[in-house]
Each structure stands twice: as structure tokens, then as C-alpha cells.
Amino acid sequence: MRFSVYQVSRQGGRERNEDRMGYAYTRESGLFVLADGMGGHPEGAMAAQLALQTFSAYFQKAANPSVKEVPEFLSSATMAAHHQIIRYASEKGMLDTPRTTLVAAVIELDHIHWVHCGDSRLYIVRDGALLTRTRDHSYMEQQAHLGRNTQHINRNILFTCLGSPAKPVFDLSGPLSLQQGDRVLLCSDGLWGTVSDEEIGRELSRTTLDQSVPELVEMALKRGGARCDNVTALAMEWETPELFKRARVSTEDIDDGVFASTIQSGVPDPSIEDLDDDAIERSIAEINEAIRRTAERKA
């Protein structure tokens, strides 16, 4: 696999940047993920971070070096991320749970699958035009889908996300087969809120990613003004020609067991990390050892 990648996240006019993004790859598989921690609930950045870490940990486990069932991987990682957030809230005894949107894609061979929950989007651009994009889980998009006037609808009202007590609703898409030069963009609503789909399609294919992505983000920041939302974009170009040198990834030279990730792994979470067969055997052995010791003490 050969692709180039460019990612950027800007705080805009907000107090904090609660967007998170990252990518990871093995020799045969690539993962791209972006999460936008939600305001109005506590610790949005933590929710986004947990979602990324869960995806990264799941990917590291599943991609050896390719992921067998990509749709299944995406849905189980999404649910796991949701549970990690709930668990975090429950362990901290929080009255309200942290929440986040999520969009993630996995590329293998030349096939791309993606999942999204909430209003972070994935765009695929081919030959200078928008090929497809995700449909947000928002009231506005729902109304637009029904052909209604959406001018006065608050675009920020989502009917699902990760971390809410209600079970998340998410959409799996793909497989779509990528062609050389296809560009995939994952972004938060800070970008698409002020930049139209046409502009994104046009700008993304105008020049190389390392110029077009910052250009798009800059455009969104300018239009967003003093109170601009966090703007985050992670873009990937498939089978980049040799002349583009920057941030180019070729997975062909890397070894079987190698896993590369820009996502910082978090505090080791036992529920993801462990409890494979070895861990189960180890726990049982420990307990039996404790039983033996206690019995000895008694005797």
C-alpha cells in the first residue's frame, strides 16, 4: 500500500480543542480515525481521546497484518469505544457522561470501508469532484433528506453519538474500491460548517494535500470568525505518485509484525489489553494460588 497523508487540527476561537485525530497502519492495512468531543457534556476531549485509543488498540490487535472482517472490526471497535467512555464515566462516578462523534476508515488492498456516528464526516473525492460523503446523524440532515427547508435548523442537534446512555447508532459503508489519486478526507463539523461540499471537492483535488488541506482549514477558520469551532482535517491520497515526497507512507517495506500509529496509547486498559486466553489462564492460576496459600495459612 502506498498513500500520502496530511493531518491538521486548529483550536479556532474555542477555549479548548476537543477534536482528536490519528492514523495507524500495518503492512497491509491502514486505519484513519477522527473524533469530535462534544460540548454541553463533561470532558469531551477525553471521550474523543478514548475513542481514538480504543480504535488504535483494536486495530493493533486485529490487523496482523490485515484485518479479516473489516465491517465487523469497525462495528465492534465503535461499540468498544462507546463502552470505554461509559466505563470511564462510571469509574469516575460522573453524573453525566462524556460524549463524542466518530468517523473512521480502514483501507486494505484498494478497498475502503468506513463507519461514522454523529456529524464528523468522511468525503471521497475523485477526478476533482465529490464522489460520496457520509450523512450526519443530525436533525438537520434528516430533514434535508426528507426534502425540507433546513435553513433555520440548528445543525448541532445530533440524535446519536458515542458515550450517551442510549445505544449509539452508526452507519457502516463500503467497500468502495479506490483508484489512484482518490482523496479521502475525514473532518469535524468545524470544517464543513462553513465550507461547502463543492468547495471541499474542488479544493481537495486542486493541488497536493500538504497545500490543499491547510488551505481548507484556513478558509473554515476565517469564515468561522472569533467564535470559530475547532477545525480538524485528516486527508489521505491513494497511491501517490513518486513526485510527492512529503508524509508519504509506503507500507511495502515494513515487516509483518510492525504496527505504526500516530495515536498515543493511553493508560493501559485491562478490558482491551488483556483477557485474551493467556490472561484468563493467568487469572485462574493466580486465584488458585491464592486459594492454596489461604488454605495453608489456615492449616
Added chain:
Amino acid sequence: MSKVKPAPLPPETVIGGYRIVRKLAAGGFGVVYLAVDTEGQQVAIKEYLPSSLATRGPGELLPQVQPEKLSLYRLGLKSFFEEGRSLAQISHASVVSVLNFFRENETVYMVMNYLEGASLQEFIITARELKKQKVFRESTIRSLYDEILRGLRIVHQHKMLHLDIKPANIFVTDDNRSVLIDFGAAREVLSKEGNFIRPMYTPGFAAPEMYRRDSSMGPWTDIYAMGACIYASMQGYPPNDAPQRLEKDRLALSLSRLRGVYSDNLIEVVEWCLSLDPLSRPQSVFALQKELSRETELSYTKLNVAEKMRLQFDNLVADTKKSARKSAMPGTKFR
């Protein structure tokens, strides 16, 4: 999603060298069997099989877990191990002991002492139905809780909290020992949808801080539950749940009905344990034991006429309320 409970293993199935005799109980976290080991010794075996996450057809051995529920299933397994780990460290006559832990049929099993007898809850219900003035005699209460508190003291010494003490988890054996059981369900419960993890508590026995799940939990949290158990052993039903009490606390009033029936000291001990403020309760099991073992010169205070009238009025109100409320241990009319 299947709403059918996973089928228990049939009698005569052999697992880990134990032969199953019959199913004893089934809960959210699994099934408990009566079994015998190779020497014919009876044991209780708890099988990890959360009904919201796993299915098993009748006559089958292996549970099925859907892939999307696997991470929750493993999370629950962790709690099951926690219970095993806790119990493995303790050897005390008043705490159920674990004998073995093994893996089979793609799940895990905990082997425990088999206790013959009945839970304190069953005793309370039976006693209450006799409609006597007292549910249990004071001397019975004092000796029963003295024994159970010895067990709880050991538990706390091992830096553990039980967090679900209630009459259903206090077992009275046929040879008259009382034993603390069920350290499991371990603090987390998976909802029916299997998609939300929330703390577990039993209304009436759970201290106010259990509802908050903050760092203020400690030995005093188990002590609140102990107080509620003693209360239930006197009244026949549990005290109002903590949120209700925080809104309008009728504890002092309902305890006053027991004046003259039980000693002032015992009533005060219960009130002390059931303080809403964690800091106002006995801070250790030892402190409670000391107070409870003080049996010298018990005084009984009779109610005066005004108090009796207030009680009668309160009974009228309480009865109408109770008929509307469904409770695990519905109240009986007192005297």
C-alpha cells in the same frame, strides 16, 4: 437479541471433575449448581454465564456470545475474577470460601463450599408472617450479627468492601452458622441491552453514597447496610431507600414503634448505623461490634400516650402507602 435465559447444564454433566447434581439458582451473572467432587463431597459451583450477553441452547455445553458483545462479556469476566480473587484471600467461618477455580466449556467456574440452610431473608419472611410483636428475639439478633460482623471485619481487613450486604446475602446454615455470601455480581451490572454498565445496589440497604458512586465509600458503607439488615430483622421489612430518606426521613418515627419491644441500646445502634452522613456512622466494624456486644443493663423505654397516638395515625398513612408500593419485602401491619 434473545430474551431466553441460557439453559443450565443438565444434571450428571461432569465439569472439571465435579458431577452436577442440580441447579440451585440462576442470576444475571450466571448459574449456581449443586455438585459433588470425586470423593462425594458436596460443593456449589458458580458458572459465569451472563444472561444478557450469552446464550446456550438446552443440552448444549458451550455458550454462544455474539461478537459485538464480546468486549462486555470479557468485562464481566473480569468482575467474576475479582470475586474469586477476593474470596480466595479470606478463610473465615463467616465468609463463604472458594475451593477451586477452573476453565471449561469456554467459560469459567468457581467452586465454593456448599451451605445447607436458608438465607436470612427467608427467615425474616417466615418470622414476619407469624405476626408477632418481634420478628427475632434481641438475643438472636445480637448473636447473629456478632458472627456476621466478625466475617465482615476480616473482609475489611483485606481492604475490600462487600457493597451488597442484605438479608438475601446472609446465609444461615442448618448447623446455625451465619455466613456472608455473594461477593460477586461484582459491583457492576450489565443492563438487559448489554450496553450500559451501572453500579449495582439494593434499595433500602444501599447507603446514600452508593447512589453517588464517589470516593466517599468505605467500611461505613457496608455498616449502613448492616444497620439496614438489623432493622429488617426487627421490623420485618427494610428501611426506606436512601433517596427517599434524604427527601423525608421517617426512620426515627418507625424506630420509635420498636421502643419497649427492643432495648434502647439496640435501637440506638441501628439509628447510628443508618446515619445518612457517612461520618456519623460507626467508622469501623470493630466500633459497631463493641457497641453491639454491650449487653449489660439494657433499658427499655415505653411509649407515652401521645407517641402511641402518633404511631397509630402513622400506621394508617403507612398502610395506604404500602399497598400502593411494590417491594421485595412488603411490610406487614405492626401489632
